Amino acid sequence: MNINLKLETSELCYVYSKYKITKFNNKEYILPEGNATKKKISLTEQINDILVDTLNIGKKVFYKETIEQTELLDYFAKYGSFGFMIDLAINKYFVLDNKVAIRDAFYITDKETIDFVNIDEYLKIFLPELNKREINGLIKKCKDIASDTNSEDCLTSIINQYLIYSEHYAEPIDLVLNYVRSLYKNLILTIEHKPLTMKLPFLSANHLTHNLEDLYYNNSFGFTINYLKQAIDIYYGMQMAQDVRLLKVCNYCDKAFIAKNPKAEYDTYNCKNKANVYKSRARSSNIIHTETGIAVKIPSEEFSKELLKGLKKKYK
Ligand SMILES: [Zn+2]
Structure with missing residues (x-):
């Protein structure tokens, strides 16, 4: 069965021109520089590079190689932040609720099970620069937008602008490294046919929107990507599910690459x-x-x- 499946980027995905690494509560975060400019990004046009670059930072974490700060900053300036705040929340419109149910709570609250956190506390994890009053103002703003929006279609994208695409949005570096490591680990275990030893912080389909017009006009089914981690997770799944798999690991340097020739064993x-x-x-x-x-x-x-x-x- 051949399926014509397309990925497209939402009109409302952004990247900042410059990022910095700063400590909040003794935790290292990566976030946009104060004077950085915000611009739209297509996550699907460069999806091959995104997947390979992500896996290869993961490879370094996996093999405990040194990762320079500049490497992470360059990655963020190229592709933006991952969007963990949206991705780890189970309730789709969490900002409209009082509590957020977090999947993979381990990465956030050190708990193995699903955890429920008050909405203001949850926002504070990813918006460490903001004070209580500012966070409550933000929650009110999102609620106002939701009640003013007639159609649900683009509500996720609109709310995202005030959350993961805000200039104050910061991602904990250990969370980023854990994720990229587990992605690479999944790849290498799958290729070597070894049992998967951990549950991975993968795809939450409740934030995925789809395009039915494409189905009507072009016989193709389209998913609309709303943030970076979603693009990576879905595209990784698509690459891995191919009958002739082109996503490979180099036999010499262990880096991930997407081969042009199915028989290729080396990336360079x-x-x-x-x-x-x-x-x-x-x-x-x-x-x-x-x-x-x-x-x-x-x-x-x-x-x-x-x-x-x-x-x-x-x-x-
Ligand atoms: Zn190589």
Whole structure:
């Protein structure tokens, strides 16, 4: 069965020109710089790059490699924040309710089960710069918008502007790193056919909107993406579900990549060359495994010949 499924970005997705890392309550956050400018972003046009870049930061967390602050700041300036505030809330219009039910509460409140948090406390987690009065003002504003909006169609996108696309919206860095790590972990375990050991903070479909007009005019079903994490989760699922899977992990450097050729094993020529050198070295191996399991290095045949030539020259 072939399905014509399309992803499109909501008109109301944004990115800021510059981000900074700041501590609030001893927790590191990433958020837009004070003087940053806000512009619209299409998350679907560059979805391949987004998925691969996200997985490759995840790869660094997974293998405990160093991640420079600039790397995270550049990622955010390119694609914007993930939208965890929306994504982790179970109730779709949480800002209109008194309490927010949080899935994957572990990342927010260190609890394993679904947790219920007062709306003002929940907003404070992602808007640490705002005081109580400002947060209550924001909640009132969102409620006013909801009661003024005739159709529910774009309510999510409109409310998002005041929440995840606000200049005060901040995401805890440990939350970001946990997410990208688990995405990469899922990829590598799936590719290696190993059991998935953890439940992943994946897709909450209740925030997904769809486009029925496309179904009517073009025979294609379209999902409208409202924020970055949603784009990544859905596109990851689509890539992984392909009968010929092109989302792969390089056999040499372990980075994720989307292959043009289904048989590709390496993300770059450089890795392919290095892997070949490695293989041919392994073939003319100069390591011997003894009965006691100790590896003993002896000069390889090529090396011995070179050495002999050198010696001959010297003593001629
Ligand atoms: Zn590679």
